[in-house]
Amino acid sequence: MLDLTEVLTDEGKEVQRTVDLQLDTLSYRFGEFQVAGKMPIEITVQNTGDRKLLLKGTAQLEVMIPCARCLEPVAVRLEIPLDMELGSDNRDYIDGYDLNVDQLVHDEALLVWPERVLCREDCRGLCGVCGQNLNEGSCGCEPADLDPRMAKVLDIFSKFKEV
Numbered sequence: 001m002l003d004l005t006e007v008l009t010d011e012g013k014e015v016q017r018t019v020d021l022q023l024d025t026l027s028y029r030f031g032e033f034q035v036a037g038k039m040p041i042e043i044t045v046q047n048t049g050d051r052k053l054l055l056k057g058t059a060q061l062e063v064m065i066p067c068a069r070c071l072e073p074v075a076v077r078l079e080i081p082l083d084m085e086l087g088s089d090n091r092d093y094i095d096g097y098d099l100n101v102d103q104l105v106h107d108e109a110l111l112v113w114p115e116r117v118l119c120r121e122d123c124r125g126l127c128g129v130c131g132q133n134l135n136e137g138s139c140g141c142e143p144a145d146l147d148p149r150m151a152k153v154l155d156i157f158s159k160f161k162e163v
Contacts (some may be wrong), residue, residue: 014046019041045099078112
């Protein structure tokens with residue numbers, strides 16, 4: 001929490017504070033992700049009048065996100081810009097004279113969330129039959145039967161392999 005008393009009571013007032021994040025996890029509908037590292041945030045808050053606050057700063061988090069192919073956790077660094085205008089009556093982030101910085105960073109992290117995370121470019125993923133992580137070795141499963149409609153496509157690829 002960041003105490004905004006000094007800013008809210010004086011139009012035109014600007015303060016700069018260092019805030020330590022308390023976030024340990026980021027929870028969304030698509031999953032819960034462990035915060036493995038976080039840096040204190042330098043936040044500047046300015047009362048621009050008309051019950052509005054201008055907020056500037058950047059949050060840096062390291063979040064454990066599963067690889068899109070093998071599901072192993074990958075440490076991903078998120079740089080979350082906090083450059084916005086808030087109404088002083090914004091109940092999502094401001095409670096009385098306190099700014100809930102953790103909630104703000106939590107919500108803004110979605111805007112910089114990576115579309116796809118890989119543990120490495122050549123990740124082999126999981127076996128479609130037994131679920132073995134193929135990066136750790138083969139499992140010996142027979143390849144799953146493919147749709148017979150794909151037989152012609154496989155023929156084309158096999159001819160290219162012979163060349």
